[in-house]
Amino acid sequence: MTSPSPSPTCRIKIINGNTCHPMTVQIDATAQAIKFPQTEIMTVQPETGPESLESFYDEYLAIPGILEQIIFDKNSDAFVIACWGDPGIEAAREITTKPVVGIAEASLYVANMLAAKWSVVTTLHRVRDMVEKTVQKTGLMDRCASVRTTRLSVLDTESDRLNTLKELTSISQLAIYEDGAEAICLGCAGMSGLAKALEDSLGVPVIDSVAAAVKMAESLVSLGKMTSKHLTYRAPERKLIRGYADHFQAENL
Amino acid sequence: MTSPSPSPTCRIKIINGNTCHPMTVQIDATAQAIKFPQTEIMTVQPETGPESLESFYDEYLAIPGILEQIIFDKNSDAFVIACWGDPGIEAAREITTKPVVGIAEASLYVANMLAAKWSVVTTLHRVRDMVEKTVQKTGLMDRCASVRTTRLSVLDTESDRLNTLKELTSISQLAIYEDGAEAICLGCAGMSGLAKALEDSLGVPVIDSVAAAVKMAESLVSLGKMTSKHLTYRAPERKLIRGYADHFQAENL
Amino acid sequence: MTSPSPSPTCRIKIINGNTCHPMTVQIDATAQAIKFPQTEIMTVQPETGPESLESFYDEYLAIPGILEQIIFDKNSDAFVIACWGDPGIEAAREITTKPVVGIAEASLYVANMLAAKWSVVTTLHRVRDMVEKTVQKTGLMDRCASVRTTRLSVLDTESDRLNTLKELTSISQLAIYEDGAEAICLGCAGMSGLAKALEDSLGVPVIDSVAAAVKMAESLVSLGKMTSKHLTYRAPERKLIRGYADHFQAENL
Amino acid sequence: MTSPSPSPTCRIKIINGNTCHPMTVQIDATAQAIKFPQTEIMTVQPETGPESLESFYDEYLAIPGILEQIIFDKNSDAFVIACWGDPGIEAAREITTKPVVGIAEASLYVANMLAAKWSVVTTLHRVRDMVEKTVQKTGLMDRCASVRTTRLSVLDTESDRLNTLKELTSISQLAIYEDGAEAICLGCAGMSGLAKALEDSLGVPVIDSVAAAVKMAESLVSLGKMTSKHLTYRAPERKLIRGYADHFQAENL
Amino acid sequence: MTSPSPSPTCRIKIINGNTCHPMTVQIDATAQAIKFPQTEIMTVQPETGPESLESFYDEYLAIPGILEQIIFDKNSDAFVIACWGDPGIEAAREITTKPVVGIAEASLYVANMLAAKWSVVTTLHRVRDMVEKTVQKTGLMDRCASVRTTRLSVLDTESDRLNTLKELTSISQLAIYEDGAEAICLGCAGMSGLAKALEDSLGVPVIDSVAAAVKMAESLVSLGKMTSKHLTYRAPERKLIRGYADHFQAENL
Amino acid sequence: MTSPSPSPTCRIKIINGNTCHPMTVQIDATAQAIKFPQTEIMTVQPETGPESLESFYDEYLAIPGILEQIIFDKNSDAFVIACWGDPGIEAAREITTKPVVGIAEASLYVANMLAAKWSVVTTLHRVRDMVEKTVQKTGLMDRCASVRTTRLSVLDTESDRLNTLKELTSISQLAIYEDGAEAICLGCAGMSGLAKALEDSLGVPVIDSVAAAVKMAESLVSLGKMTSKHLTYRAPERKLIRGYADHFQAENL
Structure with missing residues (x-):
């Protein structure tokens, strides 16, 4: 260089x-x-x-x-x-x-190249409709197994990484075993940096949307x-x- | 009383x-x-x-x-x-x-009660995608015969009512005779007040979205x-x- | 007068x-x-x-x-x-x-203006397909969280108001907590008059379709x-x- | 035997x-x-x-x-x-x-087995919405290239076979060359008996819905x-x- | 003759x-x-x-x-x-x-003429996406209540008819009572010959796709x-x- | 190295x-x-x-x-x-x-990030249905303005670059001015290498799918x-x- x-x-x-x-x-x-x-x-x-x-x-x-x-x-x-x-x-x-x-559209394109169906796992329950609208805007709703929300606020995802990881793990497992997801999109910029750890525990691709x-x-x-x-x-x-x-x-x- | x-x-x-x-x-x-x-x-x-x-x-x-x-x-x-x-x-x-x-959703509900299919006639060509997204948000895209845009800016619709009426008439006729519209939704608040005149010349219901x-x-x-x-x-x-x-x-x- | x-x-x-x-x-x-x-x-x-x-x-x-x-x-x-x-x-x-x-289309338009997603709660299980077809005809299926049916015949809704209210309450709660409904459309003319009581107990808008x-x-x-x-x-x-x-x-x- | x-x-x-x-x-x-x-x-x-x-x-x-x-x-x-x-x-x-x-659903299933896309060619312009609703009920709208209507009343199709054949031919050609139809469903019981003659002139499968x-x-x-x-x-x-x-x-x- | x-x-x-x-x-x-x-x-x-x-x-x-x-x-x-x-x-x-x-499309057309909604019950869990794509190609996804997969490999369906029948019965019951299926399409050529026995135990039409x-x-x-x-x-x-x-x-x- | x-x-x-x-x-x-x-x-x-x-x-x-x-x-x-x-x-x-x-999915994701609506311009008329099915598999049909086919065989695109460029230009213009495309996806590997020249003449993004x-x-x-x-x-x-x-x-x- x-x-x-x-x-x-x-x-x-x-x-x-x-x-x-x-x-x-x-x-x-x-x-x-x-x-x-x-x-x-x-x-x-x-x-x-x-x-x-x-x-x-x-x-x-x-x-x-x-x-x-x-x-x-x-x-x-x-x-x-x-x-x-x-x-x-x-x-x-x-x-x-x-x-x-x-970052939403980017993460969905990556997921689409790795898995037949994927879920978005995201923050508070109230954002489900916002997240669904975002997926619809990209045009990819047919490939979406589910949108799963959690009890995590956006700021929680920064301040308590351990609990965030725990909650994301358990909700992602629901997406995989109940909804048929074959990959997980982490639906919040605040979750950036957690994909590797989740991937290791879940055994399916987990997409960091910032990356x-x-x-x-x-x-x-x-x-x-x-x-x-x-x-x-x-x-x-x-x-x-x-x-x-x-x-x-x-x-x- | x-x-x-x-x-x-x-x-x-x-x-x-x-x-x-x-x-x-x-x-x-x-x-x-x-x-x-x-x-x-x-x-x-x-x-x-x-x-x-x-x-x-x-x-x-x-x-x-x-x-x-x-x-x-x-x-x-x-x-x-x-x-x-x-x-x-x-x-x-x-x-x-x-x-x-x-006013968008309201006008679509009214149109839906009066006609099997309707079109939205609106301002500049560039807003077509915005208008389609608005219709999609209401959930009524299946009943939409077409979105028809014009050469009219929003401010034109206020400043030159005569030309606005002329342009809306000719484009609405395309919606009716080419796209199968049975009613017209005027897709701009600035077009408020023109529905009656248009209805008289077009012969189909024309919806004033503010009303x-x-x-x-x-x-x-x-x-x-x-x-x-x-x-x-x-x-x-x-x-x-x-x-x-x-x-x-x-x-x- | x-x-x-x-x-x-x-x-x-x-x-x-x-x-x-x-x-x-x-x-x-x-x-x-x-x-x-x-x-x-x-x-x-x-x-x-x-x-x-x-x-x-x-x-x-x-x-x-x-x-x-x-x-x-x-x-x-x-x-x-x-x-x-x-x-x-x-x-x-x-x-x-x-x-x-x-009354079906009218109630769906009202629900659409009050809630991101709504469910229709209606009579006997056998009418589920009829109700879904009615929602589809309006073009609003995308906003419908679910169609929930009950054990109530149409005439039951008139003759036994107390039981009707009880059954509608419990089934509406399923629509809200399992399906993500944020408002309830009562899917039968015979249920007219019950919306207020249900709204009080459910805490979400309940639409009387006749009104x-x-x-x-x-x-x-x-x-x-x-x-x-x-x-x-x-x-x-x-x-x-x-x-x-x-x-x-x-x-x- | x-x-x-x-x-x-x-x-x-x-x-x-x-x-x-x-x-x-x-x-x-x-x-x-x-x-x-x-x-x-x-x-x-x-x-x-x-x-x-x-x-x-x-x-x-x-x-x-x-x-x-x-x-x-x-x-x-x-x-x-x-x-x-x-x-x-x-x-x-x-x-x-x-x-x-x-006869509608039957003719669509037959068309679906013979052609990637098909059109329905039918009677008066006013029935377009009825015909589209019929296709939608079967669930096959995605395979429908177009619904094409004519100036033929139902009774015309019986009383003037020659003119019916002429009109069906010209409108079917529009379906084939403008809409991409690869087969034609005749959308009226009164058109029964005309498929063979049409097929000969059009060169694509023409479905008699009664048959x-x-x-x-x-x-x-x-x-x-x-x-x-x-x-x-x-x-x-x-x-x-x-x-x-x-x-x-x-x-x- | x-x-x-x-x-x-x-x-x-x-x-x-x-x-x-x-x-x-x-x-x-x-x-x-x-x-x-x-x-x-x-x-x-x-x-x-x-x-x-x-x-x-x-x-x-x-x-x-x-x-x-x-x-x-x-x-x-x-x-x-x-x-x-x-x-x-x-x-x-x-x-x-x-x-x-x-045989897939044929079985869906038959099911569509007998029931308002039907499910496909098929082999290993991994084929769910393949089966959904097949239904989508016919254009009939709207009438599909669910795709239900099993633990049965294709060869199992031939080699162990008794267990196949048992598994198909229990999974079909889930399709009927949880998903709202009113008929069952057997989604594998290897299941040919089992429809009659299943129909007797389930009480809804069961479609043999080869037939x-x-x-x-x-x-x-x-x-x-x-x-x-x-x-x-x-x-x-x-x-x-x-x-x-x-x-x-x-x-x- | x-x-x-x-x-x-x-x-x-x-x-x-x-x-x-x-x-x-x-x-x-x-x-x-x-x-x-x-x-x-x-x-x-x-x-x-x-x-x-x-x-x-x-x-x-x-x-x-x-x-x-x-x-x-x-x-x-x-x-x-x-x-x-x-x-x-x-x-x-x-x-x-x-x-x-x-290369199909990749080109559609790129187009989706650059334009509200895009068209696929491709080879012989006969492949229209194949191309539509490919777009549907990605889940992006809603963003597709049109699929436009040409008189070009795949081998033509290699052997006669000049004519290919001419035909792609005129058909892309139809996609842009009649169908509302705001970007063009070149729907054939054989068209690789032509995007720059087309982009210069069309004035909208043209996607080379291999790139x-x-x-x-x-x-x-x-x-x-x-x-x-x-x-x-x-x-x-x-x-x-x-x-x-x-x-x-x-x-x-």
Whole structure:
């Protein structure tokens, strides 16, 4: 690596959808460990938004801050939105030509290549409908054996790793033995880093969604692909956006 | 009926999703004209957000302002979100026990009771995917003959009513004669007030989505119904929401 | 009512699909209690047809009598077909330009506005397939958590209210805690009048389908809407209908 | 074949759903020509009901008369309902243990075994929704390339065979070259007898639905199968059926 | 019918997908017992391929041998592929104009005419996904109550009929009482011959898929139908097929 | 490569499903050009099977040869099956624990991350049904705007690049302007190498499926993932496979 080869070929900005710093650190650790040598990872969190996302209210309030991290960006080759719900991803694709990857969709594509049927195991019971809607948006509901929820809040997954592992193990076993799952997608960015331990105890592939998304982002950059600007994801129409700073105004994007 | 019964039985707040005042005025006029005598309508627009919503970016930036209008509210018996896309409706249902009606879903239910198949005729071509996702969320895609888009921006529908009517007529005829639509849903709050003229020229039911939503809101209030707080729509979990004012914090909702 | 205000603005005829008089009385009581002041309700039952509908055979034999109540009608502004199965509703829409509302579809629209997922709780186990077909016809199967059947015949729901309430409570709890329902639709006209008691014990919205249908009918009349006569629901083609009285002949409709 | 085996092994009663005698004669001719030697065909038409079925109103008024032909029957081993819409078939399955075959479902199964995708070509434009609902009930919508309607009334198909053939040819060509159909189902009992001529001119399989249903009925009888009485198709519950003759009462079935 | 009509009107070749001779004998016995008098049955097994098919690997390795039995054929009027998975059926339809029937699809059509919902009860747990894909290919998933697997390998079903019957009984009861099945499709050619005993103990129709397929083949031959050669099933394009004998080469088909 | 860095981290074997050498060379060129530095690509073609796959017959005869390339393999970390149809992929996943990627699924995941809706543009009209089935297997049909076929045989795509480019351009434009595609998936391995030129002329992302699959394989290897052996993809059951060489026998896999 003493070669003069000037710059890394792939700079990925990961945006933690949650404004919880320890989770941002954890996500970064997962990403740094799995990235290809030529990739540079920068993990950030929004300046505004909830500490953790576990309601539609949380998700919608997080989105302006997530988008701001893209608007501010000068150098990245691709973006990863790190919250299993891919909040604001369609808008993100409108405001940049660089590829944007959601950790939910990325983890489902990986699972789809490893198993005939998979389940998503995630946080609080209340998010079941949110998670099902996320799977439906990717178009992959037919391959989903079940969405299984737990008693774990998003912040629990950071603060009590041992209990998180225990709860994820027992609920994943229900997914496998009652619902027919042949792989498990961990449906929360906060669960990043636990896949290996779970895989060892469960005996089926367990997908770390942050790691999966890093690989998808590296893939899109390597393929030289940009987001389609033909119709749905073209740049936002220009108009006044009241109460938002200048950098949010469509003519400045 | 001689009773002094003091107050109106049903106070509905309509929140125009767009921060365009003439549209708010138009929406209010439609609503005041169609409401039952015992209903009181108050039409507002968010303090923050785009003048018109015609991209995912617009929609997501509009949602905090829409929700704020519910948070600030003290007296309403029901809320209508007046943007065909029902932006933020799941979050709205989390932060109030009062019924929340989206104009998109309301117009589809009305169409479903009048016609075997219907089409949505809406604004710019770029919103086709947004509109299809909205129909899918209601669960009614099977009854949808087509989504037809036009060259009309949202603000055009306010500023040039004559051209809007002309364009809507010709595109609706395509929906009827090529796609098999037996009724037309006007897929934009800005098209409110045009249904009667279109119906006369097209000869099939044309649904004004604002009017439809007022009726749905009156219905839910009259039935004494509240939003289910059992699982998906329970109040948001408490946590810090960075960069948002106190009234947005979950513990103050 | 001595006011000069000439006529009520909305006359709704409710047609009990079952020829069971106590049920007709019960349906009328529910409707009278929930109607808007300016609405006039008339509840009738067919002259021919089964006392209660709980098989396809019952449903099909009930339909001519149901349609006859529309054919005989001179003054109504809208019709409600009060049997959860909406028997004959497409034919009803062919023979009148006035809006026709089924209690099944009406209750599902109301549930859809209050809850992310709902279940239908209904009568005998044998009707499960009929009920599923009814939900499918509305296009709302994706939002249906489950169809739950009971040991209750239609006539039981009238004759033994206490046991009916008990059975509905326990089966609804299964729908809520095993199937993920966040609201309950009572899938039988005979269950009208029980929603409030059930709601109190279950803690989720419980929809009285007759009440929901009255609101939908009032809505359509207030909106000034007529059934689309463009294609599917145009008047029946003229031809001899053997063995039916003159008023059934297409040329007399 | 010298055995004295006395009686035919399979007696099929075909019930023309339409009370149009020439069509009954035509249906019988098709059936007699295609039946296996050991089959006995009896073709009847209801005593009550419309001359031809081309609206939901027609279909529902036809059903009591169709069911009566089953109730009156003493000897048949299987029944065929000969109207492409399979009117009343679920009720028919409730009131007899003998197999009941609809000509719509039968023709779709045959098409499904001959072609990857097929279209239904049928009568007046207004029946498109009825025909789509019939395909959906069988569960085979995914294999349906299109439903194509014509200017032909049901009675036209009997009275003007030459024009019927011409119209069916040109519309079937649209189904083949625009919609991707690889076989054609003729969606009306009145079109029975035309498949051969059409097949010669179109070059793809054309299914005569009456002929297909005779084969399905022969198959079920040969297999010794009875309709499942486990749940949906069990005998109707006993109750008073007002205004219907004794033989319609559930306790006499 | 006084003609000396020399030859049988219908010669059906049944190709056991498994190269297990006792199963071929059993399949032949079922077919000979159920065929119409004028039908001639010849049951064969491929020269190459697995003894039993219970993985995708088995299925794909079986297909060349199955197709060879069609290529070699000179006289048959129709073919039946006797493995519940209908392996290679699309290719079979490409290489002959004669009708080809799969035992899976045939059994589902029969079940669909007898019951509102049915389940498939089959062999080892690992084939669940294969079986679901087979049902999906026919387009009938909506009518499928469940796919239930067992501890029975395909060869077990031949070698230990008593235990097979016991296991099928208990698993079918789960399908009926937990999943709502109203009929059972036996999802393996090796289960041929057991339907009658199961039907007696379960009280719902049990479909022998080999018998069902014989009836479908007889039907198609009697109707004079050929496979559509319009698009999907036209003869394979000519090209070199390396490593395959001359009779497999497209120009010799 | 004299560096002590011991071995490449990722060895991918690409198996051209077609036994056409120039296509194998072309596929290899695409893969070598797009791979990460640390990846080693080896591109092979089966010893047996058709020169090109454009019928179900071709696909099924190709599968044993494709599987043999996996059976023979000693060193690869992942496999790519290079034929847009992913022939035999489920069986491939049964006979190795290493990840197996199909070029069809890989290209659809990439398209799904770049565009709201995409179309597959492919070879001869006859393969439309095969291609639709492939999309359905991935579960992504809802995101597919259309499948568009051409007059191009697979071998044409190799032998006449200029005409291929011209035909793909004009048909892709139909997909974009008539069907609403926002990206194009090239549905044939033989089209590898043409994406850049097409993208330049069409202005929307065009996916080279071989390149996409290389990235997916590199991703899975980098993530350290293995195929789930829990249920569907476990190793084939042991049994005699008649007529196949020893290395195909399950006990030798």
